[in-house]
Amino acid sequence: MIRKIAISAVSALTLFTGSAWAAGEAKTVDIPFSFEGPFGAFDEHQLQRGLQVFTEVCSACHGLKFLRIGALAEMGGPMLPEEQVKAYAKNLTVIDKETGEERTATPADRFPENNGAAAPDLSVMAKARAGFHGPYGLGINQFFRGIGGPEHIYSVLTGYEENPECAPDGIDGFYYNTGFANGAVPDTCKDEAGHPMIEGSWIAMPQPMSADQVTYADGTEASLENMSEDVSAFLMWASEPKMMVRKESGFKAVLLLGLLSVLLYLTNKRLWSGVKGKKKVA
Numbered sequence: 001m002i003r004k005i006a007i008s009a010v011s012a013l014t015l016f017t018g019s020a021w022a023a024g025e026a027k028t029v030d031i032p033f034s035f036e037g038p039f040g041a042f043d044e045h046q047l048q049r050g051l052q053v054f055t056e057v058c059s060a061c062h063g064l065k066f067l068r069i070g071a072l073a074e075m076g077g078p079m080l081p082e083e084q085v086k087a088y089a090k091n092l093t094v095i096d097k098e099t100g101e102e103r104t105a106t107p108a109d110r111f112p113e114n115n116g117a118a119a120p121d122l123s124v125m126a127k128a129r130a131g132f133h134g135p136y137g138l139g140i141n142q143f144f145r146g147i148g149g150p151e152h153i154y155s156v157l158t159g160y161e162e163n164p165e166c167a168p169d170g171i172d173g174f175y176y177n178t179g180f181a182n183g184a185v186p187d188t189c190k191d192e193a194g195h196p197m198i199e200g201s202w203i204a205m206p207q208p209m210s211a212d213q214v215t216y217a218d219g220t221e222a223s224l225e226n227m228s229e230d231v232s233a234f235l236m237w238a239s240e241p242k243m244m245v246r247k248e249s250g251f252k253a254v255l256l257l258g259l260l261s262v263l264l265y266l267t268n269k270r271l272w273s274g275v276k277g278k279k280k281v282a
């Protein structure tokens, strides 16, 4: 029975894997983020650094229109002091929903929308993209590593490279990126069947940062890798500011259900203890 279930599960998974690979491949770097796994938690210092990167670099083009500014002070997030969040809000301009006019933001407002028309909003980007495909195979799988949204963002930020040999001049206004599979690929980089022969593709976002783009207050080295990891973690939190609450209540539920099972087992045993003896006689 168990074998049958296992076999059908494996074949169902195989079917899904096939279609996922067909979408094209990007190089996704696996990062052991602190928030992974059932007991993982966001590192507030990393989120603070990620907020700094977002503010100083990404917000020039990208918005975070679903994230409430006040969430920056809440448990499970960057946990900035209230005063600092107020000061942060003061630096932002939002459009008042009632008057339709621009005004200074308050912690009750959401982050502003994007500035660059072509730059997508990043509020849920970490959940909208998959860095890993398929449940198994080639060591890359969602089953053990998760969907890989923050890994995808990290890989795009660190994936800019010189144009490959098949297209030395690249594409005007686009940038070759090994971590980004959904962009344009010149015909000279495709095989006869039209499949890309290179990793990644061309993206419309110019490389947004290089080493030492920001100066971290906590002394962390501002390498491209560190800044990319921090901002990816921050964007994961932004897409699910209540992740810690969810994990905690899930854990409590499992504990309670476990306790309930034990009690039910004991009750059951006790209730039937007399009955079982008599059965033998009959």
Ligand code: HEC
Residues within 6 Å of the ligand: 053, 054, 057, 058, 059, 060, 061, 062, 116, 118, 119, 120, 122, 125, 129, 153, 156, 157, 180, 182, 183, 202, 203, 204, 205, 206, 208, 209, 231
């Ligand atoms: C100069 C403007 C600009 C800046 C600065 C910028 N971006 Fe972008 N970004 C874009 C544009 C334009 C796109 C759309 C690219 C495309 O679809 O080809 C984009 C796309 C993205 C995507 C989507 C990739 C995907 O899978 O679709 C992510 C993630 C992203 N940017 C993250 C960031 C982060 C993080 C920063 C800050 C470190 C940043 N960007 C800074 C302009 C910018």
